[in-house]
Amino acid sequence: MTSALRVPVRRRRWMMAGTAAALALVVAGCTSNTPEEDTTGGAAPAVAATGNDEPGDKVTIAFSAPAADHGWIGAITKGAVAEAGKYSDVELVQAEATNDVNLQISQVEQFINDKVDVIVLLPFDGAALTEVATKAMQAGIPVVNVDREFSDPNAARVTVLGDNYGMGVSAGKFICDQLGGKTDAKVAEIAGIDSLPLTQDRSKGFKDALATCGLTVSNRVAADFTVQGGEAAAANLLQAAPKLDAIWNHDDDQGVGVMAAIENAGRDEFFMVGGAGSKNVMEAIKADNTVLKATVVYPSTQAADGIKLARLLAQGKAMSDLVEVEVPRTVQLYAPVVTKENVDQYLPTAFES
Amino acid sequence: MTDIPAAVPADESARIEKASRSTTTTRKGFLHGATGRNLGLVIALVALCIFGVITAGERFASIDNVLTILRLASVIGVLSIGMTFVITGGGIDLSVGSVVGLSSVWASTLATQTMAQDTHWIVMVGCALAVGLGAGLVNGVLIAYGRVVAFIATLAMLVSARGLAEIIANRQTQIVKVQGFLDFFRDDVIGIPMLVWIFVVVAVAGWILLNRTTFGRRTIAVGGNPEAARLAGIKVKRHTMYLYALSGLAAGIGGVMMLGRTTAGSSTNGQLYELDAIAAVVVGGTLLIGGRGTIVGTVLGVLIFSTLTNVFTQNNLSISAQAVAKGVIIVVAVLLQQRIAERSRAGT
The missing domain is CATH 3.40.50.2300 (Response regulator)
Incomplete structure (x- = not known):
């Protein structure tokens, strides 16, 4: 003053x-x-x-x-x-x-x-x-x-x-766009802690958005936001689903474990969307050498x-x-989708997991 | 009962002497020692307060701030009173924090049912106390009659009570809207919040029970030397069970207090409170191996820790620095205790 x-x-x-x-x-x-x-x-x-x-x-x-x-x-x-x-x-x-x-x-x-x-x-x-x-x-x-x-x-x-519901919607919309009207596509979801209202909101948004392009969640597992939980849930999921087109993982902290499981299984026929927006996930999207193609920001x-x-x-x-x-x-x-095209814009506000 | 001697060093004669000294009429030396120890705690507390006044001035010394310290102290304070009895009796109770969570959730589940409208909120409080007492009894029966080591039995209760609380609450926070209950805890009596009153009442009752009743003297005897206590005609198993029930009841009271303070029952309530309570009891001068207990010391121990938290927050200091300070205080207190114990042993 x-x-x-x-x-x-x-x-x-x-x-x-x-x-x-x-x-x-x-x-x-x-x-x-x-x-x-x-x-x-x-x-x-x-x-x-x-x-x-x-x-x-x-x-x-x-x-x-x-x-x-x-x-x-x-x-x-x-x-x-x-x-x-x-x-x-x-x-x-x-x-x-x-x-x-x-x-x-x-x-x-x-x-x-x-x-x-x-x-x-x-x-x-x-x-x-x-x-x-x-x-x-x-x-x-x-x-x-x-x-x-x-x-x-x-x-x-x-x-x-x-915006937890919005996160689900953003992830669902992105997957719809990428799959481009392929109505028999297999979409999997790896949720966070299932009893939390925020997880339920995210899943509801995801389901609603997928419904707009005629898709449903074919496989759904829940982890617990931890690396080991993500690894275990993803390993089971990959066993249960021999062929997938897309995965949405709710949380990038548990995503570290999910990625480990995917690499162990040697799978790459699908693409994956993350959640929350951690720095290492954004860097992986930027490098574009894994199945990670996008993440949805929870600021x-x-x-x-x-x-x-x-x-x-x-x-x-x-x-x-x-x-x-x-x-x-x-x-x-807002819960925007981060892809290779716009990742530079979001990297400065990404968090270290 | 059998687990207790295993945890105790082998200087049998000293302990028998101590047990008999405190069980028989010669309480003068015991009282004298306790006064000396409490004086040390008072000095520590005063030093903390002086530090608070110097660094935060008016903000620290205001009545509002003192009440804030007391409100923070009261829940853990009540748990610590119960813990004092268990530790004096030669045991340990790791489950109190979880039992706080369980009883608060059980009561809030009851309060959020529709039947809550037709019944008085006392029913809800009674439920929380009964849950605490029940959990304590389970601990007590397992330890006294099942011969499970106290550490293990209460560790099992720690895990399972938290799990049960999560099941009951479905991991959600339940909001209590029972007006009478909320008003009761919002009330001040002579300017002092209800939470603090409960702590005061429990502390006074605990002091009388430990220092002025047969129950208290039996507790000291059981903790000092269970075998001697048994030979003296004390039903050691039954008494041990009572001690854990008492600690459970204190945790139930703590659960009610958390409900009143937060207006919500949550399975996460009371996490790690058992460690805060044990720290306060040990710093207060109660021997971790049993046989000696002091309620005044426990109260001072609780106040030292909550004042420490307050002073650190006043000065914008980090949690990490505070954790270090807490650790140092615990170690210094125990080292001092050992010196005093050695000196008094040398004196006798």
Whole structure:
């Protein structure tokens, strides 16, 4: 706000130039299925040049997330911290990552006591953190809920969500396009943890999208997001299905095991679509020397977007790409398909599994 | 019963002496030693608080923050009280965290059924307590009468209770909407949250039970020397069973508290709480080999760990640094205990 806090003019020009370049890239790279791209690439510098990124009031943003026990969650936290670091006017208070809801509740209580400006919360369990988030809202601290939804919409000012159903749809559509009307094609699905609502949503989207081109899932197995689980499930699947045309694997972390099983079996008559969008999968797509031809992104930039929105909330700004004068209530991120053609655009925001 | 001597070093005479000392009337030396140990814990806690005030100032010293520390401490605190009895009696209970998850899920399943509307929420609480007590009894029977080593029996319960919780909840989080129950836990009494009150009540009851009743003296005797206790006419097997039932009941109470705090039952509740509880008990000065137990020490141990967590969060320090600090505290506490034990042995 004061001149001391302002970014030097030259750097600002660079930022604007970078922004413009990024926008041009997005526009140029825009193909059939990517209209919402610039909102998905939250961590990329694709922000309209309206001055929202210029330093404003000093704000304290508190952040709490589950323990980084797999690549995606680790990337979530890293992304949030990196995003906060880009702003001289943001002080990030980061609570230790935990899978204990009791501890996470007490972290939020501490944030409330400390009267932070905004809380960005990826709860270990949305329902369990709803009560304390409501308390924060009542204390006048806006809560930005990331990925795992609270059980009461009033517990959050903004909710940033991925699109699990959309992931399934994107994967299904891509497979439909590739198989080009071949109605007797064998399509297999390797799901994540089957009892999770997110897995059910993904599978439903996949089934619905395949139905539009007259295909069905001929073989379906479920793993558990781990490498060994993916290996075991894929090995069984390949035994059960001697000939396949396409496989969709829900999760790139377990995909490492799936690929191992495919290589062990020496199979390559099909192509595979991944899920989530890890860096090694994107690199494999780029190299184009395996059955991996595409992956569907479940953005690990959600918390980074949460931090950005939290900053806008605290500074009383709005999203510059919208006409609306307030930050929206819900932001649902898009699940684009990454192929060899557009992989370079997504590699910077891919996560290490 | 037979498993206990195996886990104990062979200085029989010292332990028999200790057991008899605490079972008979000469409690003066015992009390004196406990006071000394507790003083060390109080100093550690005060030092932590001073560190908190220096680094975080007002934010640390505010009443709201103190209540936050106490709320965080209360669930593990209740488990630790139960654990104190088991460890004093020469055993170990690894299942308490899982039993917290199981009892919370069992109760929330009941609460989300339609019958919940017709029955008082006390039924739900009673169910959670009964589940905890039941799990504890199973542990106790296996250990006392089935002669399964405590470590193995409760490890089996740890795994199977978590699995059963997942089956019951179908791995989903069940939201409790019973208004009376939620209001009860939202209430403050004289400015202190209900969760903290429950911890206080359990701690006081535990102190009385351990220090002022025959049950408590028998616990110390059984832990100190089961053979001597048996010869003294104590039904060691039955008593051991009671101890695990007590710990299970404490875990059931913990399950209810988690329900109240999170308003949701989940099979993931209470993961690794058994380790936090054991750490608090051991740091508090209860001997891991049994025969000596202190409720005051356990409470202080719990408070030290939750204050540590709070101070680290206040200062924006990482989980990794905190884990290291926790480990150091545990080792230092046990080393100090050994020194004190050696000195008192040399003194007698």
